[in-house]
Amino acid sequence: MNSSTRKLLTIITESALERVLVGDIEKLGAHGYTITDARGKGHRGPRTAVWDESSNIRIDVVCDDVTAMAIAEHLQVHYYPNYGMILFMSDVAVLRPEKF
Amino acid sequence: MNSSTRKLLTIITESALERVLVGDIEKLGAHGYTITDARGKGHRGPRTAVWDESSNIRIDVVCDDVTAMAIAEHLQVHYYPNYGMILFMSDVAVLRPEKF
Amino acid sequence: MNSSTRKLLTIITESALERVLVGDIEKLGAHGYTITDARGKGHRGPRTAVWDESSNIRIDVVCDDVTAMAIAEHLQVHYYPNYGMILFMSDVAVLRPEKF
Amino acid sequence: MLDPVLLFFLLGLAAGLLRSELRLPAAVYDLVSMLLLLSIGLKGGIELAKQPFMDLAWQAMAVLAMGALLPFLAFPVLRFVGRLPRADAASVAAHYGSVSVGTYAVAVAYFAGKQIEFESHMPFLLAVLEIPAIIAGILLARGLSRKIHLRTMAHEVFLGKGIVLLIGGLLIGWAAGPEGLVSVKPLFFDLFKGILALFLLEMGLITAAQFGSLRQHGLFLVLFGIGMPLASSVVGIVLGMALGLSPGGAAMLGILAASASYIAVPAAMRISVPEANPTLSLGVSLGVTFPFNVLVGIPLYHALATKAFTLAGG
Amino acid sequence: MLDPVLLFFLLGLAAGLLRSELRLPAAVYDLVSMLLLLSIGLKGGIELAKQPFMDLAWQAMAVLAMGALLPFLAFPVLRFVGRLPRADAASVAAHYGSVSVGTYAVAVAYFAGKQIEFESHMPFLLAVLEIPAIIAGILLARGLSRKIHLRTMAHEVFLGKGIVLLIGGLLIGWAAGPEGLVSVKPLFFDLFKGILALFLLEMGLITAAQFGSLRQHGLFLVLFGIGMPLASSVVGIVLGMALGLSPGGAAMLGILAASASYIAVPAAMRISVPEANPTLSLGVSLGVTFPFNVLVGIPLYHALATKAFTLAGG
Amino acid sequence: MLDPVLLFFLLGLAAGLLRSELRLPAAVYDLVSMLLLLSIGLKGGIELAKQPFMDLAWQAMAVLAMGALLPFLAFPVLRFVGRLPRADAASVAAHYGSVSVGTYAVAVAYFAGKQIEFESHMPFLLAVLEIPAIIAGILLARGLSRKIHLRTMAHEVFLGKGIVLLIGGLLIGWAAGPEGLVSVKPLFFDLFKGILALFLLEMGLITAAQFGSLRQHGLFLVLFGIGMPLASSVVGIVLGMALGLSPGGAAMLGILAASASYIAVPAAMRISVPEANPTLSLGVSLGVTFPFNVLVGIPLYHALATKAFTLAGG
């Protein structure tokens, strides 16, 4: 099977950002993304997801290194200072690398 | 602690496939799986999860390399052409490797 | 961008444990965690999440190696024998490593 | 003037098209459509007990035949005029042989408002109509040549969410009878139109999302999405007259024939004819036919039936 | 004939056993059980205001004692006849000392249908009965020797979801009185049986899922799941007579005694007696006792109570 | 005595503060608040049709001006007395210029209980009041100097969930009229207070969660959270009198003025003034002003309005 390596970029942040973030992610060149609803706790205190204002989302993006870096930098500049957000990356093996 | 390496196989696909996929995954030798509800966007357009027809699921399977490859190949042959689906793999360290 | 490596520890377990586990995780030194609702199947049979008693949660914690190991050992000792639970770890690159 | 519940549909449509933040959780959609299906089933089941068994069996068979036939009318148009790939043509055809519970519910509200009588075991025919088109669609896609997974097909046909709730409601209504259901009336009957309003709000949002996919497939599908229900309604009305239904009943059968599935059939096709593109069939069924039927079709088909009865009677 | 709401239970059961696609979202289950608990609490609370305080205190203490005693009856049977591990025997015993709100709700519907009167502060006794069995179960599993986390136990006993809604409802009903609650009547009282129908539909699905786990544990558990409620119902009825309750009230106390918890106790045992296997206790409580009670037990216990009153009176 | 629906608020508050396991799913919160917004909108819309257009336009403009002005009253206090950073002061000020639909719903229940009449197109003014404070808040934070994303702002102001449902309800109510809505009355009107009770239960849980964040920001915010609504209520009552509203109507406008947003404004500020800390503004608006208004404020503002009319009349 032809498998190949890509970056998996995971962003956990406030669900208020969903609309703008997916716009940014697409503009920066990712071919897709997956979102799950989440709750959690971090430096900005607990986010219990009992209502919209306190809900988190988890966005996973599989893309090439350059795109991952571009998205990460963009988020770090524009959203890190003012929003609850964390972001991490790892290498994943994908089949059909041309999809990403 | 005795820790050991296994594959984490992540599949993101249409929730319509849940019933058949978990059957396949078990038949191919995985000892377990975890499913979360998701939404997203890919080559087949947006899937917003507002109703069943447009919902995605994320299936995570921790298993040995051979099983992971077998599942990945099976999915690639049987579902990739006709369903919204992505699939990626990475190495994870597990405790109690005999569980997987 | 200053990026650095941390551990991503993922725990999948019964949602009945949520309250006590997040207490433990914080006590053992993690600076945050993210929880998503899940369902699945493992050695203790299917957990379909149709009601509270059969729901799973997935907890992701990004932290340093020592904390990850401490949490993993703690869980293995206190919860592995009696609860449906799996646990795996991988390396992830984070921006702003001081957050974790 | 429009029935007020349709204003909720328009509100959802407008909110969707304007990309508002309004988004109902999937759990609410599930609850609302479950209540709708159970209500319709219960109401029809109460009436079943009153019907002679042979009449029911006869009507069920005629309606089964209609549901199996309509896809065979639609298929050649889709395949040879619309030049759709075989699987897509089969899948779209199956959608139009089956029925839309939402359209039926709007018609019930419309008939109640105009005080038009119709055979009240109609939900039984609705349930019957859900089934044959799925089988027809699979046959159209696969032919008889290739092995069809009978078990999978049976599961999709009889054990889908919608069909279980509808038939379950019919059986409960039939077994419990009108007195037995008095105590659940406040939830299942009194709230019916309010629940329908919420359902239509959601359908408006979902319909708005289909417009995007429609644009790619062009004019043919829009024309098909209007022409097909017009043709089917005639089939339904004529069958209703042949079966000796009342004018309201024949009109209702016309509406059922004209409506296109967006729950049972898409789910079944996704599993049994996976190479068919679901955005295409949902685009035309939800994006064109559903709004056309609820906004324009229902009064139209009723007028058609009335005219037909006048002609036949005169 | 069966109460119509039970037909919804059978529908859920059938759908589950046939592996249909019907699956209600967890949020709907939460909403429905929340409404049920609040309704029962509010209704009971209204009546509380009318009772002399000393009567209530006296009954509460008697019922507390019964709830603490029943697990001690069940435990030796489970441990020595059934040869269950200690923790499992303790956990199952705790389930049977506590109560099932769903069973109570079905009994209320049954009594209303048959116009059987009963003391209307019964929800107060229901709430009281939720508590002692949890403590008894923990003691049975741990003995007095090992340190018990009192804080954790208190949290599980008093702050579980079910108990908070039930006691909250009681307090609100008591404070607001019947006139105060007129405005919320349409939601909490008029919809009660409809909501109960949805709840039982869901319970049918959940019950079907327990059958699998039952198979592994064999005949003993099935017999226990039927024998134990029969025995408990006698205890409850006798206590009801001793407390001077009406025949309906004594029957209802018998039903409460016979019912087995599947909300509060499983949650508490999971935290406080983690080595007990939850599929075993839920298997017998939900897979055997719940269907037995709602389908067969309720009329049976009522007949028992009626007979007991005739004998005692004669 | 407290309105019984407020007892549900206290139950939620108590459950939250005691860290009980009670937690409603987000989907239930969404459903309940959607029903509340639609109910209020529909009820107001029915009345709109009866009002002369010029009166409405005039009142709308006056109320728009009030909503734009109140943040400019609040801002200097927050900035210079409370020493909050500019963005935070602007954001909190915007919350207090806007309105709380939950507070309005409790006031409607209170007025109905006391049979106090008020202009029934008040929901129209409620919808109007949602808007200007958001714009004022953005201007206060950014000044006119920096480029403001007009598109984003318009999206946040007009296409938020709450505003779409409220205005949608108004339009549907206006178009359908009272007869048109008879069929949806059981869901949207009869269940209103029950739904409000569930909503307040949830609000109690949410409010309890805000107390933690309040503690960090100290006494100033608590004082502001009580003083500001007192001052605003006077502005609202005086404006109501100037507009020629009835005493009940003026009291209601006072209540609207006194209430602070926790849906539309937080969502808009999060996007348009991201550097403002949302736990701070929600802490004071939900943790202080909401409970103060529903428990103490509503009767107080009504008494104030009554006194003002007596003085003005005498």
Ligand SMILES: Nc1ncnc2c1ncn2[C@@H]1O[C@H](COP(=O)(O)O)[C@@H](O)[C@H]1O
């Ligand atoms: N160390 C961590 N591990 C996992 N998730 C985290 C961590 N820190 C923060 N998060 C998630 O990110 C969200 C925002 O984090 P923060 O900006 O630190 O408040 C939190 O609500 C958590 O869901």
Ligand SMILES: Nc1ncnc2c1ncn2[C@@H]1O[C@H](COP(=O)(O)O)[C@@H](O)[C@H]1O
């Ligand atoms: N590059 C990507 N990164 C993350 N998720 C993706 C990506 N591409 C697709 N997906 C997910 O996989 C689903 C199916 O993808 P597709 O088959 O490309 O339509 C989408 O709805 C997304 O949830």
Ligand SMILES: Nc1ncnc2c1ncn2[C@@H]1O[C@H](COP(=O)(O)O)[C@@H](O)[C@H]1O
């Ligand atoms: N091999 C696996 N891969 C992914 N998830 C698993 C696996 N095994 C177990 N799980 C998850 O962990 C939960 C508890 O597992 P267990 O303790 O094996 O019953 C299951 O319900 C699954 O959600």
Ligand code: NA
């Ligand atoms: Na049709």
Ligand code: NA
């Ligand atoms: Na019991």
Ligand code: NA
């Ligand atoms: Na205000």
